[in-house]
Amino acid sequence: MDERLTSALTHQGFKQATSDNSLLTKGQGDDFIALIIYVDDVVLASPSAYAITEIKIFLHDSFKIKDLGSLKFFLGFEVARSLKGINLCQRKYTLDLLKDYGFLHSKPASTSIVPNKKLSKHDGNPLDDITTYRKLIGKLIYLTNTRPNIAFAVQQLSQFLAAPIDLHLIAVHRILRYLKGTPDQGLFFPATSLLVK
Structure with missing residues (x-):
């Protein structure tokens, strides 16, 4: 600065x-x-x-x-104001992420994770190149700023950064397919709130 x-x-x-x-x-x-x-x-x-x-x-x-x-875009965040409040999302960031990894035209998933599926570090084959996995997790962590609904799935997959396997990458791809169906979802902060006095 x-x-x-x-x-x-x-x-x-x-x-x-x-x-x-x-x-x-x-x-x-x-x-x-x-x-x-x-x-x-x-x-x-x-x-x-x-x-x-x-x-x-x-x-x-x-x-x-x-x-x-008025603020409309800052560090990948899109800001939309109305009399009802402020909407904060990362739509362009999400669409760029999907495009960069070839998921822009993929079939959307209804959830970010497969329910009741426990991830393990032993049940698959090691990835030849772990760099892509690590980059994807990093980008998804940044996206959790406005998408807390993917935070649990991203946190679970971030535990395997040292030695990811093919099943972990498939799980990351599911998050991307989930984002495909909801690219403009974000956070809404109402202009009036009972929490603020």
């Missing part, structure tokens, strides 16, 4: 998160504002339109930023 940007934001009263230095926050309640910085992209979030406008002006005056408007 650019130290000039961090320093300038710190002088404006922002505090860098200890768990992730790309997150900076300021204020609380209705005056709360958060910034996430990734390379040369900055995402702003706040309940206050005034606070967002104020920080945009500061950033433009200091760094000549370009305002791209």
